[in-house]
Amino acid sequence: MPLNHAHDALTLSVAPMMDWTDSHCRVFHRLLAPHARLYTEMVHAQAVIHGDRDRLLGFDASEHPVALQLGGSDPADLAEASRIAEQWGYDEVNLNVGCPSDRVQAGRFGACLMKEPALVADCIAAMLAAVAIPVTVKCRLGVDEQEDYGAFRDFVDQVAATGCRTFFVHARKAWLQGLSPKENREVPPLRYEWAYQLKRERPQLDIAVNGGITTPEAVHEHLCHSDGVMLGRVAYHEPYVLHQVDAALWQQPLRSRADLLRAFQPYVQSQLDKGVALKHMARHVLGLFHGQPGGRMFRQILSAGAHRADADWRLIEQAIEATDLAAQRLHSESARASTSESAS
Structure with missing residues (x-):
């Protein structure tokens, strides 16, 4: 592993996954990966503001560092939800610009926001102004017919101009119609090289790669070209892989x-x-x-x-x-x- 990753909290993280990464899951993942950054399931900003906060936001102290992933597209709502997250002790708030489900699209948030970089920038600017903790973005390479690296880079540039420094890049585009969320994790081809190129061209940004990463060897390879790796479903379906990755990166003995x-x-x-x-x-x-x-x-x-x-x-x-x-x-x-x- 490159030396500059040795103590970076961005090096390893576990993706936010709906219906899976609840607090019980995150406590277990913390035991497996003491150094990883953990993420909640996506919670809509309106739910944070008006919902049952104990149920939606409660977490165990062992989960730190832990981030709240927000969904939404209203800058004022996202700012207020971010303030609440900070008050509850979260270490980071992350905006979901990658989920392609029909329900999420109907609410005008998630991956469909890749088509509205100015709105995403407004949202991030409002969130950054509201809190002192980091505000980050999880996004795709694009949506639908977007096949141009330049468009992806321009999206990131417009959002980064607000002061946002960290982007978790699911290295696939998403189809907003015709594919299920599951198919959108499998059918669009992976293009890790776009994330690598973005890191080369924008070295001041922190770029973490997500999507289809399933082995410690693959993690090491990605870290040669990026600042971090976000593991998704492999961390849930084969959680010992998460432990193997964490132990290898921080040179700790494997536990049974x-x-x-x-x-x-x-x-x-x-x-x-x-x-x-x-x-x-x-x-x-x-x-x-x-x-x-x-x-x-x-x-x-x-x-x-x-x-x-x-x-x-x-x-x-x-x-x-x-x-x-x-x-x-x-x-x-x-x-x-x-x-x-x-x-x-």
Whole structure:
């Protein structure tokens, strides 16, 4: 990893993901990645202003550094929501200019704002004027027929002129019609070179790359050309990859999956004591043993049992033990097979 990344909070982050990166998820991710910057699910500015703030904004102190991602396109609303976020102790506010869903478009926010750089600049200027914490942008390369690097650079330039320094670039464009949000994460081709070129041409900006990054090796490669990497779905579906990346970047020893999960126990127990059902926390750990012997059994045990009203930490211990037994059985079978081959 390039030396200039060694202590930079931008180096590694976990993307905001709707229905996934709630507070329970972020506490677990903090255990996996002590150095990563964590993001909330997107929350509309109006919801922050008028909604249940305890439910929408509450977070655990262990999550720091943690950022609130806002959706919206009204500068005054976004400024007020940013002030509230700062009062609640968030370390950053981020404006979503990348979500292409129909519902988001109908509200005139998300990726459709890539077509309105002047409005985005007005929003960011208002947010920057309202708070002392960093204000950042998560965007795409463009939308629909936009196929020009110059247009992408001009968008960033117009927003950066407000004083915004940090851009998280999902290195795909988005189609506003004809593709689902899932397809918009897969169908448009990745063009990391646009993010790299932007960093070369605008070295004063902090540029983090997002989209399709799934291995520690890929993270290292991107960091040779950018200031940071934002991991998305791999951090959720295969969370041990997040731990591997964090450990590699900061040269820390890897912990076992079981150790990491047991480190989650005090938080889980505190939530159970408050009446929170186990299922709300267990769903975030289902992929921890992905690709490992017994990984499917681990997932099955939790999926089948976590919804029960009386489910508690013992279910997770049961799943860990079943996974350990499966690994031991596989090791024994491999040893026997090796002995047989040697004897023959």
